[in-house]
Structure formats: structure tokens, C-alpha cells
Amino acid sequence: MTAHPLDPLTAEEIAAAAAAIKSHGGLDDSAWIETISLNEPSKAALAAGTAERQAYICSYEPSSNCTFNGIVRLADGSLEDWGHVPGVQARIVPDEFAAVDELIRAHPEFQAACRARGIEDMSNMLVESWGAGHFGIEDEEGRRLAYCHCWVGNEAGDNPYARPIANLHPVVDLATYELIRIEDFGAVPLPPDPGPMNRTEHLRDDVKPLDIIQPEGPSFEVDGFKVRWQNWHVRIGYDLREALVLHEIGYEHGGEIRPIIHRASMAEMVVPYGDPRGGNFRRNAFDTGEYGLGQAVDSLALGCDCLGHIHYFDVSSHDWQGAPRLIKNAVCMHEEDYGILWKFQNGRAGTSRVVRSRRLVISSLCTIGNYIYGFYWYFYQDGTIGVEVKATGIPFPSAIAPGESSPYGAVVGPGIESHVHQHVFSFRFDMAVDGPNNAVREVNFEPAPVSEHNPHAAAINIVETKLKTETSAQRTLDMSRARYWKIVNPEKHNAYGKNTAYKLSPGNNSLPILPADSPTGKRGAFMYKHFWATQFAATEKYPAGMYPNQDPGSDGLAEWTKADRSLEGEDVVVWYTLNFHHLPRPEDYPVQPVVYADFHWMPDGFFDENPAMDVPPGKR
Ligand code: NI
Numbered sequence: 001m002t003a004h005p006l007d008p009l010t011a012e013e014i015a016a017a018a019a020a021i022k023s024h025g026g027l028d029d030s031a032w033i034e035t036i037s038l039n040e041p042s043k044a045a046l047a048a049g050t051a052e053r054q055a056y057i058c059s060y061e062p063s064s065n066c067t068f069n070g071i072v073r074l075a076d077g078s079l080e081d082w083g084h085v086p087g088v089q090a091r092i093v094p095d096e097f098a099a100v101d102e103l104i105r106a107h108p109e110f111q112a113a114c115r116a117r118g119i120e121d122m123s124n125m126l127v128e129s130w131g132a133g134h135f136g137i138e139d140e141e142g143r144r145l146a147y148c149h150c151w152v153g154n155e156a157g158d159n160p161y162a163r164p165i166a167n168l169h170p171v172v173d174l175a176t177y178e179l180i181r182i183e184d185f186g187a188v189p190l191p192p193d194p195g196p197m198n199r200t201e202h203l204r205d206d207v208k209p210l211d212i213i214q215p216e217g218p219s220f221e222v223d224g225f226k227v228r229w230q231n232w233h234v235r236i237g238y239d240l241r242e243a244l245v246l247h248e249i250g251y252e253h254g255g256e257i258r259p260i261i262h263r264a265s266m267a268e269m270v271v272p273y274g275d276p277r278g279g280n281f282r283r284n285a286f287d288t289g290e291y292g293l294g295q296a297v298d299s300l301a302l303g304c305d306c307l308g309h310i311h312y313f314d315v316s317s318h319d320w321q322g323a324p325r326l327i328k329n330a331v332c333m334h335e336e337d338y339g340i341l342w343k344f345q346n347g348r349a350g351t352s353r354v355v356r357s358r359r360l361v362i363s364s365l366c367t368i369g370n371y372i373y374g375f376y377w378y379f380y381q382d383g384t385i386g387v388e389v390k391a392t393g394i395p396f397p398s399a400i401a402p403g404e405s406s407p408y409g410a411v412v413g414p415g416i417e418s419h420v421h422q423h424v425f426s427f428r429f430d431m432a433v434d435g436p437n438n439a440v441r442e443v444n445f446e447p448a449p450v451s452e453h454n455p456h457a458a459a460i461n462i463v464e465t466k467l468k469t470e471t472s473a474q475r476t477l478d479m480s481r482a483r484y485w486k487i488v489n490p491e492k493h494n495a496y497g498k499n500t501a502y503k504l505s506p507g508n509n510s511l512p513i514l515p516a517d518s519p520t521g522k523r524g525a526f527m528y529k530h531f532w533a534t535q536f537a538a539t540e541k542y543p544a545g546m547y548p549n550q551d552p553g554s555d556g557l558a559e560w561t562k563a564d565r566s567l568e569g570e571d572v573v574v575w576y577t578l579n580f581h582h583l584p585r586p587e588d589y590p591v592q593p594v595v596y597a598d599f600h601w602m603p604d605g606f607f608d609e610n611p612a613m614d615v616p617p618g619k620r
Pocket of ligand 1: 391395421423582
């Protein structure tokens with residue numbers, strides 16, 4: 001089968017791209033591969049049918065401490081724009097993580113530091129190499145660094161994070177594999193063994209089966225990575241950094257597929273932690289740009305608790321030698337019953353109509369160290385698109401001495417504290433509402449003064465503002481005005497003379513607590529606005545820049561938007577920041593029940609009436 005231009009790279013394509021770099025990339029034997037991912041074709045090439053298969057590739061050469069990137073044309077293995085990218089550091093890849101873990105556990109200096117804490121068994125230990133961030137510390141400039149956090153696993157062997165070793169941080173040069181130093185801020189007693197994570201005793205016995213039966217099969221149709229369901233059309237994609245990507249989201253209406261979003265993804269995230277003590281100020285995980293969520297996608301062959309008829313999509317990742325690695329069942333798709341879609345009852349006539357809602361769920365889970373993020377995309381029968389993050393796993397555990405209280409967190413278990421933090425996600429939407437040229441509107445609702453026309457102060461003024469350029473389109477939520485944003489097609493009109501539109505309907509959100517001029521605030525400048533809009537540029541993919549690892553904040557949304565490009569009748573990209581604030585509770589430990597954070601894209605004059613009036617009632 002010939003791949004569609006937007007299909008994820010196949011294992012063969014990944015291997016071919018790796019071979020091309022090894023044979024004529026000009027790098028020495030120390031080099032390894034950070035990323036091989038689809039280089040997506042332009043909209044023009046897609047429309048013209050001239051898109052060719054290309055791989056984006058990024059490589060790191062330890063001997064020179066240099067990062068290289070470019071494009072491999074898969075038809076003939078030739079390289080384009082291949083070269084050194086000065087002053088940047090590639091992501092920290094999983095194989096590097098594993099290599100550092102092994103190196104440090106075998107290091108005599110580290111073993112001595114552990115023995116001083118009464119820890120003898122190095123085999124049941126985990127050393128994680130986190131990004132060092134950028135704090136202007138003198139001997140760190142220009143070096144490729146990892147700042148490590150350490151744990152002793154439980155005796156049952158099913159929880160490597162069971163017993164944190166507080167205040168012990170090996171600092172490693174990742175180019176030379178040298179232990180530069182061990183930062184030791186004082187021993188804290190190792191917490192007691194919490195026992196097995198996978199409990200088998202005292203399980204509740206009153207959970208009766210709940211089966212979802214679809215005797216005629218699912219209502220979706222799948223062709224490769226293309227999906228059609230209840231008028232919705234969407235393509236499943238995958239990126240090594242962003243994980244699940246959706247392409248060409250459109251709704252079939254009046255005999256045509258009306259485009260809405262050309263490309264949608266979670267493009268960056270950061271988790272700033274609020275404990276300034278010892279080495280803990282370093283914990284600010286940019287999980288997408290520093291580590292790569294696509295490489296952390298769970299194979300749901302190991303467990304998926306979705307009910308009903310499930311369709312899985314496999315994707316291919318790779319190791320640092322560029323060898324393809326199949327992620328079986330990386331993306332899960334199924335239908336869910338979602339309660340009432342709409343109801344009308346006429347008591348006088350004694351008639352009623354109630355229609356049940358169903359949604360298509362497309363999701364992926366990413367395990368990134370101790371934590372798990374689920375990214376869920378929902379398509380509803382009324383034209384609404386839901387975007388939801390589900391967070392679970394183990395809230396980052398540190399050790400605390402018995403009887404002490406945690407000034408920057410909470411005691412969540414025996415000898416365990418977990419620090420206050422925020423999970424900040426940046427979702428990127430390359431919009432295409434009814435076509436390529438869109439514009440941005442902000443809607444606010446405001447009280448009006450008492451006047452002759454408003455004698456009882458009942459008026460709510462609807463204030464719609466054009467956000468015409470990038471500097472005007474950097475906005476935060478305002479609950480007092482019930483603020484939201486709309487992407488309109490200025491060339492298209494509905495039956496009522498209004499531009500067809502989709503509105504971004506926010507849900508729970510928060511703002512960063514750390515100051516914008518702090519080291520991490522500068523690196524994550526995207527955090528400080530909930531809504532950004534930019535004019536499309538192919539190179540502007542990740543809101544904290546292409547290379548956030550150890551970057552001071554030199555690239556990304558705040559930099560690009562200084563150009564203040566027009567957004568009126570242009571190819572508009574929307575970036576929505578979703579921030580959920582988290583002070584861990586004892587109930588979040590030893591595993592956190594799923595926390596949800598979401599928002600929606602809703603049609604707003606895109607249709608002339610409720611597009612779900614044709615959904616049949618009854619048990620369907
Ligand atoms: Ni959390």
C-alpha cells in the first residue's frame with residue numbers, strides 16, 4: 001500500500017533515513033539519532049498532489065558536542081538542508097537515559113554517597129537524567145548536561161520510584177559521559193518500603209461486569225490512517241516529539257467535506273515544580289521538547305481499558321541508532337455513549353423526543369518516567385470537538401524526615417513528600433475553517449450603564465473584537481467577561497449573514513505562579529497567555545522553540561510574534577495554553593486517580609441549525 005503523504009513514517013522509511021545519514025551525513029561513529037519523523041508536506045503540495053515522502057532527521061555527535069538536522073528525501077535517500085545547528089542541544093533520548101542510569105549506578109563515587117546513606121544494593125536503584133535547564137550557572141554553559149534524580153525501588157520490584165533518595169543529584173556531561181560532580185544537600189532517611197504496587201489482596205469484590213456490546217460493529221470506517229465517522233473526517237498522524245497528531249479534520253455537510261482544522265497536536269508542555277531547595281529548582285520538565293512524548297507512547301497491547309469495539313493504530317518510533325521500534329496499538333479509537341444529546345418534551349401534547357449522544361474517542365497514553373499523560377480527542381455528533389488531558393501515574397515523590405511538614409508540598413505517604421507544581425500544555429491548531437484563509441475574533445460580554453434604553457441594568461453588551469495581528473492576539477481568560485475566541489472564515493457566510501466560525505470554548509484553567517522573568521518563565525514564555533494566534537510558518541512548530549533543552553528562551557511564540565504578522569484573512573495557527581495546578585494530596589498516592597483538564601472547539605454559526613437534528617431517537 002502506498003502511504004498517504006500525511007501517514008506516519010513506516011519502519012522501512014525510518015531505517016532508510018537512518019542509513020542515509022550514516023552513509024553521507026558526514027558524522028563520526030560517536031553520533032546518534034535524536035529524531036526521525038515525517039517531514040510533513042505543505043498544504044500547496046497536498047492540494048496539488050505533488051507531495052513526496054520526506055523524513056525530518058536530527059542527530060547528535062558527542063565528539064564535537066554538535067547537533068545536526070535536515071531532511072532525507074525518501075525516494076532516493078538524498079539529503080536537503082543538512083547541517084550543524086549552532087548553539088543548541090538535542091533532546092535527551094530514552095537510550096541516553098538508560099546509559100546514564102547504568103553509568104552512575106556503577107560509579108564508585110556515587111556508590112560511596114549511597115553507602116553513606118545506608119544504601120548498598122545498586123541493582124534496585126533508578127537514576128534519571130533530567131534536563132539541567134538554563135540557570136546561567138557558569139561552568140554549565142555550552143556543555144550537554146543531565147541533572148539526576150535517584151530512587152530505590154520497592155522489594156516487590158514493581159515500583160522503581162518507591163523510595164526516593166532526597167538531596168542526592170549526580171551531574172553528568174552527556175557528551176563525554178563524565179560524572180562532573182555529585183550535589184549532596186544532606187541525607188534524608190530513606191522512606192519505608194511501601195509494599196507492592198500491583199496489589200492482589202483485599203480487592204473489592206462487588207464490581208459486577210459492565211459490557212458494551214456492538215452487535216453490528218462500530219459506526220466508523222477506517223482506511224489506513226483515514227477515519228470517517230458520523231460526518232466527521234480525520235486522519236491519524238504521529239510525530240516523535242508530539243505523539244498523536246490529527247490531520248485534515250473536516251465535517252461532511254451538504255454533500256461536501258468542509259475543512260475545520262488542518263493539523264492539531266499537543267506541541268509542548270512544561271511542569272514547573274515549586275520547591276526551590278537543594279537541586280529541586282531544576283525540576284521543570286519540558287516533556288515534549290526535552291524528552292519527546294512520541295517516544296514515550298504506551299503500547300496499549302500491554303493494557304487498554306476502553307470498552308466496546310476498539311480499533312488500534314500501530315506506529316513506528318526508533319532507538320538512537322535509528323533502528324525502527326514498532327509501538328503496537330499506539331493509538332486507540334472507539335465509540336462511547338455520552339448521555340443525552342438533546343431532548344424536547346411537549347407536555348401539552350404529551351410528546352417527547354430524546355436522542356442519545358455518542359462520541360468518537362481517539363487517544364494515546366504517554367508514560368514519561370513516573371507520570372502518565374493521556375491525550376484524548378473527542379468528536380461529537382453536533383460538530384463539537386473535545387480536547388482532554390488525563391493525568392495519572394505517581395506524583396513526583398521526594399523523601400521527608402518523619403514528623404516534618406513540607407513547606408512547598410504535602411506529605412502524601414510514609415516518609416514521602418510531593419511538591420506543588422503546574423502542568424502546562426500548549427495545543428497547536430493549524431486552522432482551516434471552511435478554507436485556508438481565516439481570521440481571529442475575541443468575544444467579551446460586558447455590563448452596560450443604566451440609561452434610557454437600559455433602565456433596570458439588564459443589558460449584556462456583546463463585544464466582538466477583531467484580533468488583527470499577532471501582538472493583539474495574545475490573550476488570557478477573563479471570567480468576569482465570559483471571554484472566548486472565534487476563528488472565522490471572512491469569505492464565507494451562514495444563512496444569517498454571519499461569517500462561518502468555530503469557537504474555542506475554554507474549560508478549567510490557571511496561570512503560571514512563577515514570574516515571567518524567572519529562568520523557567522523565560523523558557524516557557526508561552527505559558528503566560530492562554531490564547532495565541534500566529535500566521536502559519538512551516539518552521540514554527542513548537543511554542544518553546546525547536547530545541548528547548550538547556551535553551552535560555554531564545555526561540556518560540558514570544559520571539560516569533562515580535563514580527564506582528566497579519567491574521568486577517570490569513571492561514572491562522574491557534575495556540576491554546578491549558579494549565580492545571582497541582583498540590584498533590586495523600587489521595588494522589590501511591591498512584592494518582594486520573595485528573596482531567598479539557599476545552600472544546602464548537603461550531604458557532606458554522607451550521608445554520610443544530611446539525612444533530614437527524615440523529616435517530618431510540619436505542620441506537
Ligand atoms: Ni501533577
